[in-house]
Amino acid sequence: MITFLVILLIIWAAAAIVGFVVKGLLWLGFVGLILFVITALWLYFRGKRKEREAARD
DSSP: OHHHHHHHHHHHHHHHHHHHHSGGGHHHHHHHHHHHHHHHHHHHHHHHHHHHHHHHO
């Protein structure tokens, strides 16, 4: 699952870069940036939850 999320992060970053480089695709840059941030936050909080569960045991 983590591998899949890292691949998504790479795809979102590439989409953002392409969107900001190509004038007509500026919207793609913003969408890629937003999706990158959402995926990164989800991965971060998922890891924090696993740390808390491991600390309980």
